[in-house]
Amino acid sequence: MAVLEHISSQEAMALENKYGAQNYHPLPVVLSRGEGVFVWDVEGKKYYDFLSAYSSVNQGHCHPKIVSALNEQAGTLALTSRAFYNDMLGRYEKFATQYFGYDKLLPINTGAEAVETAIKLCRKWAYEVKGIDLNKAKIVVCKNNFHGRTTTIISFSNDPVARKNFGPYTEGFIKVEYDNLKELEETFMAHDDIAGFLVEPIQGEAGVYVPSEDYLIKAKALCEQYNVLFIADEVQTGIARTGRLLASCGNCSCPKRDCSGTPDVKPDILVLGKALSGGMYPVSAVLSTNEIMNVIQPGNHGSTFGGNPLAAAVAISALEVVRDEELALNAERLGKLFRKHMNAYIEESKIVRLVRGKGLLNAIVINDDEESDTAWNICLRLRDNGLLAKPTHGNIIRFAPPLxxxxxxxxxxxxxxxSTLKEFEA
Known part of the structure; x- marks a missing residue:
């Protein structure tokens, strides 16, 4: 089939259904083009994108600066593996570590890979620096987390769809309630072999749950008190999505941004992905201090594609766009405007219970149970009306447009x- 040969929506969906593994349940729309905040289907209908590939395209679809960096580097050198040096990786590592305020960066490809990397890094630090007995280190995680779907990660998930029939599961994890400092401290006190605390600053996949104002800063203080590494999974919440460069850190490098009054938390290990490339290429990273990162030695961890020159060039460009276009500021301002409008609507609504979020990561909770199809049907009507969004956990609709x-x-x-919600009001 020629690259530009036209294919209808029905033909495209039929091909996926016949030849593809059915590991997703997509909204029935077939996209073929994107620009900025818009996407078009194969028949030419235009939509607002209110998912942003799960916050991967914060910089907008096909941002010209990132496209240019991709094209230029792709035509020069794309992959060497880490068997050799390349002339882009060091530049990217210097740029990104200075950008986020860390000593070292370990380059990888996807968010789940980056979380796995953080787990390995934390465990090795536990044995070689903290002095925990070999193979005894534990990592505390939160219930209702979403950190990916690898075998290790689903071992500490409580999502039955992600877990069922994929055992045996990896040991070494303790689950506590999200936004519960008392349970977190009790867990630290009860175990002397805890290496790290892995947390999402906002639980996105669970339904955009925003913790208490002081949760992160007090959790970090507990980690310091008990010599536990604070690991922030900012794959979805990072890169300006929540109105700050990082959702976990008030003391960030956002230009012209006064972060006073927000939690000042610097993770010991920072996990990034998704918008790190503006959605243009799979790029993720783990950042940390010299003391922690230096436990990784040649052969301990790696990836053929991790740190390739194409990824490095794209990531630098994507981060420059976030900085130069002040996307954190835009996300913060528009997020407040969005929640103001939605709260005004909710005052008179019977179909929507509440709106929650930070910046341009928001969700509305539909007044129905998780097993109902109301949220799905609302998303189908939103599609018909020119806006694309997707339910999560049955009765929650996440809204995350490009910044x-x-x-x-x-x-x-x-x-x-x-106007779409009004069609569903009783």
Whole structure:
């Protein structure tokens, strides 16, 4: 089939259903083009993208600066493996470590790989620096977490869909309630072999659960008190999505941004992915201090594609876009505007219970149970009305548009959302 040969939506979906593994349940729309906050289907219908590939395209679809960096590097040198040095990786590592305020970066490809890397790094530090007995180190995680779907990660998930029939499971994890400092400290006190605390600053896949204002800063203080590494999974919440460069860190490098009054938390290990490349290429990273990162030696961990020059060039460009276009500021401002409009609607609504979120990572909770199809049907109508979003956990709809959105575009999207919801009001 020629690259530009036209294919209908029905033909495209039929091909996936016949030849592809059925490990996803996509909204029935077939996209073929994207630009900024918009995507188009194969028939040419235009939509607002309110998912951003799960916050991968914070910089907007096909940002010209990132496309240019991709094309230039792809035509020069794409992959060497780490058997040799390349002339882009060191530049990227210097840029990113200075950008986020860390000593060292370990480059990898996907978010789940980065979480696995953080787990290995934490365990090795536990044995070689903290002095925990070999193979006894434990990592505390939160219930209802989502850190990926590898065998190790699903071992500490409590999502039955992700876990069932994939055992035996990896040991070494303790689950505590999210946003519960008392249980976290009790767990630290009860075990002297805890190496790390792995947490999402906002639980996105669980339904955009935002913790108490002081949760992260007090959790970090507990980690310091008990010599436990604080590991922040910012694969979805990082790179300006929540109105700050990082959701976990108030003391960030956002330009012209006063972060006073927000939790000042610097993770011991920072996990990034998704928008680290602007959605242009699989790029993820783990950042940490010299003391922690230096436990990794040649042969301990790696990836053929991790740290390739193409990924390095794309990531530098993607981060420059976030900085130069002040996307954190835009996300913060538009997020407040979005929640203001939605809260005004909810005051008179019977179908929506609440809206929650930070920056442009938000969700509405539909007044129905998780087993109902109301949220799915609302998303189908939103699609018909020119806006794409997806339910999570049955009765929650996540809204996460590209951060390059304008005030006018946001107002138009709020109009689409509220008018669609009115169709479902009892």
């Amino acid at each position: 390059v959105m304008t005030d006018h575009e946001l107002e138009e999207c709020v109009s689409i959302i509220t």
